[in-house]
Amino acid sequence: EAGVTQFPSHSxxxxxxxxxxxxxxxxxHDNxxxxxxxxxxxxxxxxxxVKESKQDESGMPNNRFLAERTGGTYSTLKVQPAELEDSGVYFCASSRSYNEQFFGPGTRLTVL
Amino acid sequence: DQQVKQNSPSLSVQEGRISILNCDYTNSMFDYFLWYKKYPAEGPTFLISISSIKDKNEDGRFTVFLNKSAKHLSLHIVPSQPGDSAVYFCAASDVFGNEKLTFGTGTRLTIIP
Known part of the structure; x- marks a missing residue:
């Protein structure tokens, strides 16, 4: 079984x-x-x-961040426009219902 | 306001001895707790978990203890091995396994050969 993958690894x-x-x-994994x-x-x-629906977006910092999951498969997270404080490592995780979350390797974002 | 706290940023333990990593939480709605292990340039990997109805869960060399009255949990690794050197994150959720995780800041464990 392939794990969670993230792209790019660095930006x-x-x-x-x-x-x-x-x-x-x-x-x-629906979640x-x-x-x-x-x-x-x-x-x-x-x-x-959960699938294509946003179950909880309480942690999104502000409206410069937009997440989508069209068709309930892969997801994208767009940052527009990026600010210095957005630098960090962004992890994605997935799970079946009521199971542990499996994490991807992360994307390291550096905003200069 | 940090709801999950790992007050020791680092810990060094001799190979073969016991490693004890501690975690405190403040939110009494948390009822499921997890430990994740993270190597550099990788994502966190699930290690072991415990539900609030238990006070101990064991899996091989890893044991997690939960003290609900003290809002404290600990991870014991015995015997410690060099491959255990990693950053360990304590995490908690308020619904069994299927809701957002609240993480601590991590403890870097170094096993000395």
């Missing part, structure tokens, strides 16, 4: 630019989560999809 952009991160969950870890701090929840 370096200028402040004000747009970046789109992609996550492919484990096949058959998909986005998390972020900033500057070695705790890993913070951003949002949770």
């Amino acid at each position: 370096v952009i200028e402040k004000g630019q747009t970046v789109t991160l992609r996550c492919d969950p484990i096949s058959g 998909l989560y986005w998390y972020r870890r900033v500057m070695g701090k705790e890993i913070k929840f951003l949002l949770h999809f």
Whole structure:
């Protein structure tokens, strides 16, 4: 069974630019989560999809962040426009119902 | 306001000895707790979990203890092995396994050969 994959692994952009991160969950996992870890701090929840629906987006920092999961398969997280404080590692995780979350390797975003 | 706290940023333990990692939480609605292990450049990997109805769960060399009255949990690794060197995150959720996880800041464990 393939794990959660994320693309790109690294992204370096200028402040004000747009970046789109992609996550492919484990096949058959209806639940998909986005998390972020900033500057070695705790890993913070951003949002949770159940299939294509946003179940909980209480962790999204502001309206510069837009997450989608069309068709209930892969998900994208767009940051537009990016700010310096958006730098960090963005993790995606997936799970079946009532099971542990499996994490991808993360995308390291650096905003200059 | 950090709801899950890991007050030790790092811990060094001799190979073969016991490693004890601690975690405290403040939210009394948390009822499911997990430990994740993270190597550099990789995502967190699930290690072991415990429901609030239990006070201990064991899986091989790993045991998690939960003290609900103290809002404290700990992860014991015995015997510690060099491959256990990683960052360990404590996490909690308020619905069994299917809701957002609230993480601590992690403890970097180094096993000294």
